[in-house]
Amino acid sequence: PKESKEAADRYRGFHYNDLDECIGCGNCSSICQNEAIDMIHLDGYDGKKGDSGLRPRIDNGRCCWCALCVEVCPTGSLSLTKDYLYVSEDPDSFLWVPGKDNPEGKKQVSFFSTEETSLNVFNRVPMPELEGKERVKSFAEVVLGYNEAEARAEASRCISCGLCTEVCPEHMHIPEYINAIASGNDADAVRIIYDNNPLPEMCGKVCTRRCEDVCAIATRGEALAIRWLKRYATETAVTSEITREIVNPEIKEANGKTVGIVGAGPSGLTAAYYLALRGYDVTIYEANAKAGGATMYGIPKYRLPIESLNKQIEYIQSIGVKINFNTKVGKDISFKDIYDKFDAVFMGVGFPDAWSLGIDGEDAEGSMQAFRYLYMINSGDKVDIGDKVVVVGGGNVAIDAARVARRFGADVTILYRRRVQDMPADWEEIEGAEDEGVHIIPQGIPIKVQKDEKGRVKAIEYLKAEMVPDERGGRPKPVAIEGSNTILEATSVMAAIGQMGDYSFLEKEFEETIKIERGRFVVNEKQQTGDPKVFAGGDAVNRTADAISAIADGFRACKAIDEMLSVSPKA
Template structure:
């Protein structure tokens, strides 16, 4: 203790001379910092209502509620987050996990009200003064709570693909599949879009839990051909995947394939047979062993109804057997699934064409219900001069012959007309059998209905794609064989009615491309000539497709239909869904009596 200890504290008096440090008007002079975590904002149009914000909230402060003016549609649940500020702790994890980056926090933090109910609102829908605030918490760059990019699928190298029908896509390994499955946020937006409404998040979860048998069981609940869909599904689910907004959609199709490929085929019966009910004496005849017919066969058998499938060709699978090249769907896969169906009791009569080997009347009179799943097998013609020349083929027939193992000489150069999956398949096969291949398509690449992966695959394999090209004539040589194709260049004209832009030929832009083969792939139609007159007249059609109700029942008594002959999307998964729906409809009709 010294004199200094007594005097020194008095030095504090000199602070009297200092300026005060108080903020005089904190409400106006003191906005939140640019990263401040204040009240929520939400871009309602970008938000898809996936509900991850609500899932991650540890305080259960977020409810997903319908909002007026926002429709429930593919890829958007129509729900929007409603925040209860009595529970919110402003951690902003909801912002960090938001799958569209629509949710953010403003830097507004002052808001006083005597009514507690106002502190519960839907950001974006209930207008607030801070909606236009630019500042506030946003997801930082280089920072992710879940992986935005998909696990790359390994493929056979493009140069190995030439002259070979090896499966291009190799399939995920266990680590890859688990990593990819881990990305799923389990929002389930995909389920509504899947024509078969498969429970996608659940079967993806079984991959993470390493419980593939359960995964197979879940898949078979809505889709008895997962191995096929795991390879060639048009996977509309992936187009609506919530993760696609910020990064890549989950590879739902490859994950499905992973489950189906990694459960031993011998186990199928054991895993799936539970839930089968006792056999009844009901019989159903199915015309066509395509995906819809096979699917129906499975679900009917499951329900104790005897299903007999009549198939005109020597193998089952329909378009998936004959229309899809082997490098996408090896034949063994199909055979395996069909074998399983036969094992559980689905009867398939091969080489039995209805209307030729057996009459429709016989079927109709001897069964409790008939299902038409004949698909679209008759190709449309391009409708230009020279289509009947030697060397002018139809893609469907071309693919069918190749898949049967027959050889077709297409020479050194081939031109494919069309932009759908069939056109790309035909082109990639033509390339594989050694022809220099060109695709002519009326519109732009981005307008092609084919899968982008298929288009990329074709490009990798050096298939030449000429877009905005409208063929007008196939030119013969002196022997009456195809020598060249003449086409017009087109420009894209915006559609006044709001449709997609139309190609309009440019006058005088005729171009000639030399070729030995022309393959038409612009679409197919149905052939109902197997139906007797009295049925055909009564069968209600619309633009060539059979009209059905929601249970797939046609205008004919006890006749159901499905597959390409019914739905416009014309893909395997829709056909499978049709089969399932028809099974439910038939069961209702037969067993509720």
């Protein structure tokens, strides 16, 4: 019979787990040397961003109460109690789900994780950067990168829970390459990374790092610097030749099948790389003089140096991918010609056009699109912006344009209609802009670009806004305050409120099969359009509009094209 027992003062007994604080990382299970902890599904706890949905179950017949599981719990949800519950001869009663099978009532905690007892993994190794006053003097890279010792130390913080892999759009093998770095096997890390990402150094510099948002150790400290560790590993391969030597890709024998790709952005380059490895004859048609798409022409070189991007593109070309530069589909070659020539077609055309502000005076000389400004600067063109620049918008394009303008000596102000905390730009970029002297005016709604007598930008007029709660529970909405008109002097105004696609290259005969809804191609889970021969990815499909999502689209399309064209489809 079950008999209640009173615990001794020094007794350290049954586990307790705060099920709502637990994220199911499995670190407790991994550390248990007695194999006493299994991770199981519990009703009411489904997997979500940053939570595997699993919870630990303890086999108290195996447990030795060493409390290692408590010490390595990154959230601190797991503890030991003084609850000495009962004596039983039923072996099933030893299987215990902490937090579910504990009796009701207050728990007498006997051991829990503290700074002294927990793993020393919560503090990130600082990343060296240029000082703000030095940054604006040139386009030198701001983030300087880890050295070997720093990278090893940072990588050693990883607890290999794998939550990062689940949320990464490309499902990169993050714990595996992090552990390789920690072990001093940089070449292994590079090979693991290239298994499903052919542009990793670019991602190591500008990725939106959703992986870090769910890092288990970030629950009580700073997330692992996954992006920067990827950068460290791939920078050890200093040339495209060394990259190829390290990766040593297996290129299958030519299979006689051909694939045409429209656009040499991240999605197109990814599809091309992995298709070429599988033996396909791949040709990319690129409208610009260089490959890379928005990463080449839209990202400032202090964030992504051109040498770094070129190295990765040269490596992709080295395995047999052909790129026809300065070839605009719809002008220099028709889409129909490409469609008829190849066994399959992938479209990675990006979002080359931008939204206008739609206000009076936007046709003034000196009024421009921020994305176009970045394109011209990255192309080596000289752009006269004067000495007072106003950028309208709050995303990364707005921040990039503002910081570039600062490097040309302008006084720069960002005008954003919501609060600073609502800005969609990466918080590191916002802080970087402020460090470099960019002014941010929140809650300002532009209503007019004022011109001088020669038709040039003289000022921008805006209304101050108040934030009103959203009735549907969304973020507060900016509402203009009548009579709050404010004039801000300017020599240039740059609009950075969003971009859109240009699909004019598609002939009318494709209208029925290649559908466009809300400005983007409609595709299935394999990136396939209504025409089974045509696939699409990147910004023209994916609303997240970031490089890693485009890479994931290209990789997914590659597998689908291979499955469609192969005699023996892959799993």
